[in-house]
Amino acid sequence: METNNYTIKDFKSDQDVRWCPGCGDHAILNSIQKAMTELGISPDQTAVISGIGCSSRFPYYVNTYGMHTIHGRATAIATGVKTANPELTVWQVTGDGDCLAIGGNHFIHALRRNIDLNIVLFNNEIYGLTKGQYSPTSKRGFISKSSPYGTVEDPFRPAELTFGARGNFFARTLDVDLKTTQDVLIQAAKHKGTSVVEALVNCVIFNNGTHSAISDKEFRADRTIILKHGEPMIYGKDRNKGLVIEGFNLKSITIGENGMTEKDILVHDAKCEDRTLHFKLGTMSGDLPVALGVIRDVEAPTYDREVEKQVKDVQEKHPQIHKLEDFLRTLETWEIK
Amino acid sequence: MADTAKVTSLEKVVIRFSGDSGDGMQLTGSLFSNLSAISGNEISTFPDYPAEIRAPQGTLGGVSGYQVHVGKKVYTPGDLADILIAMNPAALKVNKKHIKPNAIIIIDEDAFDESGMTKAGYKTNDPIAELGLGAAQIIGARITTMVKASLADSEMDNKSILRCKNMFSLGLLCWLFNIPVDNAMHLLENKFKKKPTILKANLKVLVDGFNYGSNTHASVSTYHIDSTEKQKGTYTDVKGNQATAWGLIAASEKSGLPLFLGSYPITPATEILHELSARKDLGVKTVQAEDEIAGVCTAIGASFAGSLAATSTSGPGLALKSEAINLAIMAELPLVVIDVQRGGPSTGLPTKTEQTDLWQAIYGRNGESPCVVIAASTPADCFDFAFIASKLAVEHMTPAILLSDAFIANGSSAWRIPNMDDYPAIHPPFVSEDMKSYWKPYFRNPENGSRYWAIPGTEGFAHRVGGLEKDNKTGAISTEPKNHQLMTNLRQAKIDNIAHVIPELKIQGNPDADLLVVGWGGTFGHLYSAVEALNAEGEKVALAHFNYINPLPKNTAEVLTKYKKIIVCELNNGQFAGYLRSKIDGITPLKYNKVEGQPFLVQELVDHFKTLLDD
Incomplete structure (x- = not known):
């Protein structure tokens, strides 16, 4: 390991953080700054790109290079930053509206290309900055200012969308779970390729408690599972529940009941190329615990490095061409004397 | 034989x-x-x-x-x-x-x-x-x-x-x-x-x-x-779109900035993407983006990261890029936007030529959002104007829109391969080490009003820019009324100042003309041929052809007010004529317009100008 001379102060800007008191975004900001500190990459080599929305104010609060751009386009802008200079560590901070509604096209194409971005998706299932309209992750029937009788549309599930677009890294965390947040952010940053971290955050003003069914202390242990690569999928307050496969589906069992032992429990393989089980894990709800932690983490060629490599390969094949004039003289030409 | x-x-x-x-x-x-x-x-x-x-x-x-x-x-x-x-x-x-x-x-x-x-x-x-x-x-x-x-x-x-x-x-x-x-x-x-x-x-x-x-x-x-006496040198046949692509490469070499193109295929501009994606031998990076918006946005990202960044498109694509161009105006980042105009509106006549995007280029964005607008006039000079668009964008930290059109983009002419020593240097206004203690993102060069460029990776200059209005001193978000007025004025002044570094408007043909023909961009060949033909017949006609649209050359008013009879000829319904009237008090030019998706015919121009000379 390299020695790390950074402290969290190096990643804090001089700007006052202006999110509402109690907003889940504060915790994620703190965790990202901690993750950046631990990663030990210079703030000068780091770029944070955001779109529009509450969470997109984020770049102003971290003392790195940053750009607060336009609604939905942060993914495309971050793609340009990273392609132009693959040496930079590029984070993208976005929300459920910014990333999955207006920015949906850029999001899926970034995943398809596998450009090395760390996308942190703040999912509060609401448009906060425009004061409370339903978002593409709001549950069917959700009542908001723009859906006073409830929505009649299904939400996106970010994990499903990520895997559908051939994403290779997906993690989920809760704003209230600082340890998991920091842990998955570090893994996301270390992953080469597009990484998506879905942070379930609370909007204290317009959608208070939207995640409380899983985030409240009294239910959390029984309704979520923190997945770790290579470890059995055990969860629960008493650490006696686990996940097994039954037919084509996942099933929650209790260790010691019906002859079930720890050996029957699935061991999490985040590195498995096949996405089928990651799909299942990423979309668990209802009787199954919501998966937190890194669900998928598979290495694949990254767009930014492939572009760089192709440039290098072509240049090696044409060692005689260094400048435009060299190239122009390879064209069909004639002399006027 | x-x-x-x-x-x-x-x-x-x-x-x-x-x-x-x-x-x-x-x-x-x-x-x-x-x-x-x-x-x-x-x-x-x-x-x-x-x-x-x-x-x-x-x-x-x-x-x-x-x-x-x-x-x-x-x-x-x-x-x-x-x-x-x-x-x-x-x-x-x-x-x-x-x-x-x-x-x-x-x-x-x-x-x-x-x-x-x-x-x-x-x-x-x-x-x-x-x-x-x-x-x-x-x-x-x-x-x-x-x-x-x-x-x-x-x-x-x-x-x-x-x-x-x-x-x-x-x-x-x-x-x-x-x-x-x-x-x-x-x-x-x-x-x-x-x-x-x-x-x-x-x-x-x-x-x-x-x-x-x-x-x-x-x-x-x-x-x-009959052959002509041409300048000695090595020649090749060049199409406007190729020349545009190569002009960007030339600017990249002169500025020392790597070249990046973000683009989405669109007729009749796609060949620029083709040409640049083939130029990996010269280190060019291209992204074929998922849409027009991503085309310009990847370019803005690359510009932020320190590339000479461009996006190429045609009218419908320029419409989609407007919001992002405004981000580059607000963040004051260099960006070259190439609009190869085609017949519009909407899908219009994709393979045909027009000059109907002029107002879109000058005005087509929300807010007070000035940027550089220039136009190439021949297949070969697309090279020069792509170079100049890049130079102005980089040195003045602004988007520059280069207007080409289907006619010059697909047309070709002989082109002498230039000696790059004959082209001016391009100086990116990078921050310097000594600025570290006091620099802020909107700290400006007092000479031309441009801000300085600190690219990610430069130690000690981490900063944030974005689409929100910023305080002119601290660079922090600001909604303070006087500051917004000041920043609006500063952005305008930065573009206006460019009039001091671009060439003055020159008159071709007979300077004592009875009729001044005014044109811009890709109609040059037809207008010039018509003016030459009339002068050869003993008429007194001159041509003022514009390549610099925003800002206009600083002697524009002086030149235009000299002539009693002016006719602005363009392949639209009078956009440049209207623009000139808004910029120069007291001129009331005649207009000759055509929106058929076709270039002018020299003969129709000659015939029309004759009727004016006979008046």
């Missing part, structure tokens, strides 16, 4: 090559224009593709054309053709309106059989009479038959043999214009270096075509086209 008795000397000639999409007329045309250029002629070419990718063979919809203008004082591909090569009946019918009444028409008689005539929808079996081409000189040759005979001993299949028909017509033309057939052979040898079988066949057919003309004295006269 041919022993035809009569050789007629011509100052210039317009030739139109026409046939089925698969007949290789584009190649024949470009080979002929290169041969003429090698002989010392000026050249200007324009392709006329069918809108459909593969229309049925022999039908009117499948006719593909290529017009070449060669000779002395050639500034356009020409109005009407002196010579038409029609490889089938459909080509003859479609091009009737593009040729002079007394044109020479070379036809492949074999193609004028019953099937060919039916597909082209003729009602009689006498195409010449039916189309009223009685005044034309027809050179009919059984090209298909002769090519088949010529290649009977080759190993090639019938389809490949027929593909060589175009070389027969090229050979025939070489004879007609007294071009040494050796020159054409040499070009083909280069072209098909890696395909010896095809080369051999093409060479044979080429020579046979030449000999056919020579042996049969196919025309009453052959021709010699």
